[in-house]
Amino acid sequence: MLRGLYTAASGMITEQRRHDTVTQNISNINTPGYKQVSSVSHTFPEMLVSIIGDKQSGNSRRIGKLATGVFAEESLPSFVQGDLKETGKKSDFALLSNIGLNHPNTGELIPFDASGRYVDDNGEVFYRPEAFFTVMDNNDQLRYTRDGSFKVDADGALLTSQGYRVLDMNHNPVVLPAGVSLDALQSDSVGRLYYYNEVGTREVVANLGISVADRPQELVRDGNGVYREVSGADANIRQLTNREGAEVRQGCLEVSNVDPAQAMVDLMAAQRAYESNQKIVQFYDKTLDKAVNEVGKV
Known part of the structure; x- marks a missing residue:
């Protein structure tokens, strides 16, 4: 009973x-x-x-x-792409991520469903690779986020809304040069930050560190809108290449996909x-x- x-x-x-x-x-x-x-x-x-x-x-x-x-x-978690909302702020960035993946056996492009998941005839499950901004928390640990609502502190360092340091492609903190205001900062579609000097020449500040998790389902939510990679769970995190389907939009934020x-x-x-x-x-x-x-x- x-x-x-x-x-x-x-x-x-x-x-x-x-x-x-x-x-x-x-x-x-x-x-x-x-x-x-x-x-x-x-x-x-x-x-x-x-x-x-x-x-x-x-x-x-x-x-x-x-x-x-x-x-x-x-x-x-569901990594479905959220809508983009224009804010007009130079410190706001959004990621449009639509990275393709070829099947390891057939070599054909995998037709992911709306949730970014695909199950082949043999029952093997594949997930669409996802792009993230690379940041460093207060304990100097690498973290990954889709929240691009950044800010600049008094020293010119680019920070997340939680105070984490935004990193470039070499995992160095992004810092604006002295005398360069946030309003002068611009970004292209691959995350290259630059400004124009007094003579009109474009000066590159840094390349935003855009990381790709080939197996995003292995990432662990760490709070404050960031994810981390745990030992023993290989998410295969790597740098984004220019030929992949991810794009950086300045002056926009990706809203929640709820x-x-x-x-x-x-x-x-x-x-x-x-x-x-x-x-x-x-x-x-x-x-x-x-x-x-x-x-x-x-």
């Missing part, structure tokens, strides 16, 4: 985590470069239930399989499923109460 109680309790925990994931997405609708997260649930191993016959014949009859509960295994309507539907579904499991737990609680306090007196 307690099997159903455990199953309902695991369902409540799973739906609570799903609810928390959707709530996180909704709270970051206005966060530049935010990528929505989906909670992936799986069932525990199923058990085969049979009725055992008498000892002499040894016959048994198979009833079927019994599920033993569900759990939230992982949270997967769908508010779908998020509200998912939020209500998680709440209803939680309430359903809760009622099952209450039913088992009443059944156990009768078994102990009423049946036990007979």
